Amino acid sequence: MTFGTNGTILRVDLTAGTVATESFDDAFYRRYPGGKALAAYHLLGELRPGGDPLGPENVLILATGLLTGAPISTATRFNAIARSPLTGGFGESEAGGYWGPELKMAGLDAIIVTGRSPDPVYLAVRDGTAQIRDARHLWGQDPLAVQAAIREELGDRLVRVLQIGRAGERGVRYAMLMNELRHYNGRTGMGAVMGSKSLRAVAVRGSRRYIDLAHDPATLAELGKRLAKAVPGHPQAWDLRTKGTPGLTDAMNAGGILPTRNFRQGAFERVDEISYATYLGLRSGTRSCYACAVRCKPETAFSDRYTVTDTYDGPEYEAIAGFGSDCAIGDLQAVARANELCNELGLDVISAAGTIAFAMECFEHGLIGPGDTDGVDLRFGNADAVLELIPRIADRSGFGEVLAQGSRRAAEAIGGDAPSFAMHVKGQELPMHEPRGKVGVGLGYATNEAGADHLVGFHDPLFVNPESVPFRSVADLGITEPVGVLDLGQRKVGIWYTGERWNSAEKVLGLCFFGPAPRSLIQVADVVTAVRAATGWDVSTEELLEVGERAVNMARVFNVREGFTRADDRLPDRLHAPLENGPLAGTAIARDDFETALTNLYRLKGWDPVTGAPTAARLRALGLEWTADGTTAGGGVAAGGGAGVAAGGVPGHG
Amino acid sequence: MKVHLGGHLAFYDPAKRSWFELHLEEEAALTDVIRELGVPEAEIALAAVNRTVVSLADARVTDTDRLDLYPPISGGAG
Numbered sequence: 103m104t105f106g107t108n109g110t111i112l113r114v115d116l117t118a119g120t121v122a123t124e125s126f127d128d129a130f131y132r133r134y135p136g137g138k139a140l141a142a143y144h145l146l147g148e149l150r151p152g153g154d155p156l157g158p159e160n161v162l163i164l165a166t167g168l169l170t171g172a173p174i175s176t177a178t179r180f181n182a183i184a185r186s187p188l189t190g191g192f193g194e195s196e197a198g199g200y201w202g203p204e205l206k207m208a209g210l211d212a213i214i215v216t217g218r219s220p221d222p223v224y225l226a227v228r229d230g231t232a233q234i235r236d237a238r239h240l241w242g243q244d245p246l247a248v249q250a251a252i253r254e255e256l257g258d259r260l261v262r263v264l265q266i267g268r269a270g271e272r273g274v275r276y277a278m279l280m281n282e283l284r285h286y287n288g289r290t291g292m293g294a295v296m297g298s299k300s301l302r303a304v305a306v307r308g309s310r311r312y313i314d315l316a317h318d319p320a321t322l323a324e325l326g327k328r329l330a331k332a333v334p335g336h337p338q339a340w341d342l343r344t345k346g347t348p349g350l351t352d353a354m355n356a357g358g359i360l361p362t363r364n365f366r367q368g369a370f371e372r373v374d375e376i377s378y379a380t381y382l383g384l385r386s387g388t389r390s391c392y393a394c395a396v397r398c399k400p401e402t403a404f405s406d407r408y409t410v411t412d413t414y415d416g417p418e419y420e421a422i423a424g425f426g427s428d429c430a431i432g433d434l435q436a437v438a439r440a441n442e443l444c445n446e447l448g449l450d451v452i453s454a455a456g457t458i459a460f461a462m463e464c465f466e467h468g469l470i471g472p473g474d475t476d477g478v479d480l481r482f483g484n485a486d487a488v489l490e491l492i493p494r495i496a497d498r499s500g501f502g503e504v505l506a507q508g509s510r511r512a513a514e515a516i517g518g519d520a521p522s523f524a525m526h527v528k529g530q531e532l533p534m535h536e537p538r539g540k541v542g543v544g545l546g547y548a549t550n551e552a553g554a555d556h557l558v559g560f561h562d563p564l565f566v567n568p569e570s571v572p573f574r575s576v577a578d579l580g581i582t583e584p585v586g587v588l589d590l591g592q593r594k595v596g597i598w599y600t601g602e603r604w605n606s607a608e609k610v611l612g613l614c615f616f617g618p619a620p621r622s623l624i625q626v627a628d629v630v631t632a633v634r635a636a637t638g639w640d641v642s643t644e645e646l647l648e649v650g651e652r653a654v655n656m657a658r659v660f661n662v663r664e665g666f667t668r669a670d671d672r673l674p675d676r677l678h679a680p681l682e683n684g685p686l687a688g689t690a691i692a693r694d695d696f697e698t699a700l701t702n703l704y705r706l707k708g709w710d711p712v713t714g715a716p717t718a719a720r721l722r723a724l725g726l727e728w729t730a731d732g733t734t735a736g737g738g739v740a741a742g743g744g745a746g747v748a749a750g751g752v753p754g755h756g
Numbered sequence: 757m758k759v760h761l762g763g764h765l766a767f768y769d770p771a772k773r774s775w776f777e778l779h780l781e782e783e784a785a786l787t788d789v790i791r792e793l794g795v796p797e798a799e800i801a802l803a804a805v806n807r808t809v810v811s812l813a814d815a816r817v818t819d820t821d822r823l824d825l826y827p828p829i830s831g832g833a834g
Contacts, residue, residue, distance in 0.1 A: 337764040337767040337768070338764050340764060340767045340772075341827075350829065352824070352826070353763055354829060356802055356809065356824055356826055357809075357826070357829060358809075379775070540829075561828075561829065563801050563828035564828045566801065567801070567828070569796075570798045570799055570827075570828060571764075571798075572828060685809045
């Protein structure tokens, strides 16, 4: 008997055209409760090292968090995990919205997709049953039309549709997944993996309620009500609800950490044209994810120099800075249109913008010219060039085929100095957060198994003033001493280690980065209460941190067996050179300081400081000794299925 | 003086305003102005006067200035 989960996952083999369910017991869930942990467990066990990310052997896992679907604000997230076609390592991306909660209500905690269908298909899931259905007529269609067609075919306008766009169908290495058109698993190319399986969509409908899965429904419901009421009275939650992420742009620029001209600069001379005030002139409303009172999702609609509808989400801050300052485009209307195009075509906005900014710098330096770009004048600031390029990337046509591979591969193809302009870690483009102004974020970019990601740890400015709301909220995590944003000493490393485990736990529990402390209103004790009420487990904060750490270590083991080492935990050289302008002009991350911090972080994590691999002792401490043979984990494909899992000492695989 | 309260700092304005005018009779210490605004100093990570970053402790402002105040800056959704 499990509480807080369904105890059941769905397996879909698209080569064989079969579906089946599989169950796990409570002891298994306590170790791998959901999301990143549950998915990493299966990925390690079922994908051979060296498997082609875009081949039928890749294993795509869509996993809800433990609390996903609970009546608690921000408990909406699910993870898409597979080997990444962008990085070659652990691929992961999470999204909120409605699909994850619906899967939980359909009686499933996760879906594992293997193989490749000979023809395009979609999966229709309803209350624990699933059908593989013909999608030949949907292939190549816009997401809006696909969603409507699936709802009509299934005779249910409330079915929740997760799907890829054209970019995913055509194998763009940073293609994304979207649910309900507005919520995106953007990073690491999970859309390309789904497309490689000829799977256009996964439609889900369920009739359960999460509260009926809970061990102590009354406590869970009471917590949810209290948190919802608290949103308007909590400063940071109020900010997310009122301004959302577009409210960040001005502050980033004022602080000199608004990535500008492919991260050469930290301040943008045309910031007023992409500012929060300008955004307010285009905003048509805000939306929410399932049962979330924070309601932070922006939407825009206008018809002026460009036309944008409110069919898709955003632009969020990442798109505003990515297509705005980082491509030197001082026109929020053009930025909003670029964002809409990426969403409609199924491209990750961060990697699309980062790859285009890279190409602009190559163009500026004469490494490529109009003869290479199909005549597109790729100067920084040319908005129409960006809008012309995005569909070509999605279709992999002309110069778009070069950029569809991501900046690292495009740089190798272009040659010369181009690799020095590619702002990526492990092949994944940098998010719009400047590590030269928040060095802990740089540690996260460098070490994260999925490549550069801004959501894997805490952001340095929150830990400067011990009297501030965010700082006081993390005392329960043991953070009590403040530290400066540019400090890379032991105290910063310690805060970063705590933050990574906490944020990883969020990815396991299905909580949004914008929910728990230090970012917003859900206190550390509230998270513990929620897990206890959902499951009946007597968990502590420390156990939740360990759950987060276990998930990180599984991702690291995956990368180690794919050949990743400490040498891959590096920042682009540009971040070790001075920023060109703004309040932080001249600031660089000292290479020696960074390497020392990395060594110190590895020691805290129990990883070998030379190789970057988890030590056997740390794996044993986390109950992950079954991963230690370095080739396969937990049985799976190579070791012969569930028997291997049981032999490895993992409880309760049924 | 033009005042901009970035991020959650506008939460502390009784009318929840992000932009407004504040009349200053004479030059004043920035800390005094912030106290009058009711924004907790601990929540302010960055102050800029006429778009130049200033030290919260030392800066002085006049009625013709533009003042931008920002809280600690965290992450944005993708």
